[in-house]
Amino acid sequence: MPMRPCWVEISTRALEENYRYLETLAPRDAELLAIVKADAYGHGLTICVSAFARSGAGWLGVTSVEEGVAARTVCPGARILVIGSVFPGQAAAVIEHRLTPVVWERWQFDELEAACRAAAAGPNSIPFHLELDTGMNRQGLALDDRSAGLESVLAHFSAASPLRLEGVMTHLYAADEADGAATGEQLARLDRALVRIGELGHWAEYLNVGNSAALLAGQGGTIVDVAASHGMKALLRPGLALYGLAPRFEPEEPAAVTAARGRLRPALTWRSRVVGVRRAAAGATVGYNGTFVVAEPMQLALVALGYADGLDRRLGNCFSLLVRGERAPIVGRISMDQTVLDVTEIAGVEPGAEVVVIGQQGEQAITAYDHADACGTIPWEVFTRISARVKRRAV
Numbered sequence: 001m002p003m004r005p006c007w008v009e010i011s012t013r014a015l016e017e018n019y020r021y022l023e024t025l026a027p028r029d030a031e032l033l034a035i036v037k038a039d040a041y042g043h044g045l046t047i048c049v050s051a052f053a054r055s056g057a058g059w060l061g062v063t064s065v066e067e068g069v070a071a072r073t074v075c076p077g078a079r080i081l082v083i084g085s086v087f088p089g090q091a092a093a094v095i096e097h098r099l100t101p102v103v104w105e106r107w108q109f110d111e112l113e114a115a116c117r118a119a120a121a122g123p124n125s126i127p128f129h130l131e132l133d134t135g136m137n138r139q140g141l142a143l144d145d146r147s148a149g150l151e152s153v154l155a156h157f158s159a160a161s162p163l164r165l166e167g168v169m170t171h172l173y174a175a176d177e178a179d180g181a182a183t184g185e186q187l188a189r190l191d192r193a194l195v196r197i198g199e200l201g202h203w204a205e206y207l208n209v210g211n212s213a214a215l216l217a218g219q220g221g222t223i224v225d226v227a228a229s230h231g232m233k234a235l236l237r238p239g240l241a242l243y244g245l246a247p248r249f250e251p252e253e254p255a256a257v258t259a260a261r262g263r264l265r266p267a268l269t270w271r272s273r274v275v276g277v278r279r280a281a282a283g284a285t286v287g288y289n290g291t292f293v294v295a296e297p298m299q300l301a302l303v304a305l306g307y308a309d310g311l312d313r314r315l316g317n318c319f320s321l322l323v324r325g326e327r328a329p330i331v332g333r334i335s336m337d338q339t340v341l342d343v344t345e346i347a348g349v350e351p352g353a354e355v356v357v358i359g360q361q362g363e364q365a366i367t368a369y370d371h372a373d374a375c376g377t378i379p380w381e382v383f384t385r386i387s388a389r390v391k392r393r394a395v
């Protein structure tokens with residue numbers, strides 16, 4: 001049965017080209033880890049994982065064990081890093097599906113070790129990445145001056161442990177700040193922790209740091225230098241850029257980021273269709289609470305799209321969508337499943353006409369940044385709020 005016409009198209013070619021382009025930005029022997037958390041930034045996990053795998057992605061990053069299991073079904077070969085904690089009762093699935101957990105809490109180690117024992121895993125057979133908190137104060141092992149946390153965690157790993165320290169990970173909290181001061185401090189803290197890890201007799205193959213902003217701004221080189229000085233390989237973790245958008249920088253954008261923005265291609269187009277068109281007389285009001293009052297007779301188009309699809313309700317009366325290649329203002333409040341557009345100035349709009357919510361139509365384009373700016377958020381949130389009932393299609 002044909003569906004209600006509100007859908008997302010994902011250009012797999014754009015995803016593949018973006019991945020390959022980002023690979024050219026990764027310095028020397030640094031590897032990329034494609035972040036596909038939150039249903040691949042709302043683009044659809046299966047579509048995106050397949051596309052990145054075709055481009056040669058060896059690493060994927062997901063939020064949860066359940067996302068990891070879903071990614072494993074699509075991609076038997078890649079290494080899959082679970083960046084958002086393994087929760088009680090999930091460790092057996094980590095081992096069964098060959099996921100790589102990010103670990104920093106003592107109870108996470110205990111969970112994993114118990115599952116390793118239950119699965120009779122051999123010494124050092126199950127890799128994990130240790131996350132260090134170098135300044136974000138969100139997740140990761142807190143680093144105090146005496147490295148007491150590091151000592152007690154690492155003391156735990158004998159040669160006999162089924163777990164193997166494969167990577168040391170940290171997250172940069174201000175990679176989009178052009179002066180790089182916060183990142184410099186975080187990398188210095190990370191470097192000191194790596195010295196300490198070495199002194200304690202441990203080593204990891206990968207240094208796992210850096211998001212899209214770090215990669216596009218060319219901070220990969222510094223990360224590679226830190227890694228190399230400890231005999232490690234850098235693993236960079238872009239997300240947003242893979243989907244074709246470059247993060248914005250404050251206060252001023254580095255030239256490298258502007259150049260990258262020109263090369264990346266947004267992969268997502270969100271479409272709907274006009275259900276019906278009607279004439280409204282002067283004095284009529286539109287939508288809940290009549291927040292829009294018709295001044296002169298106008299032509300209104302009803303669209304199969306509402307806030308339950310992920311269109312932000314704050315866009316009512318202050319945004320426009322594309323119809324027949326032109327911008328049609330949203331009038332009145334956005335309803336759960338419906339939105340009304342003013343198409344008075346656009347000739348020939350009929351039921352079935354295609355509406356573009358995000359993407360290109362004719363000469364015009366609406367980006368996730370346009371949505372984000374209009375409602376005070378960021379494109380990451382715009383993408384991930386496109387709801388599950390909006391079907392994702394590969395094109």
Ligand SMILES: *Cc1c(COP(=O)(O)O)cnc(C)c1O
Nearest residue numbers: 035083171211212237238239240
């Ligand atoms: C989401 C995320 C990324 C990717 O961030 P982008 O800004 O989208 O590139 C990298 N690392 C971690 C830990 C993340 O949570």
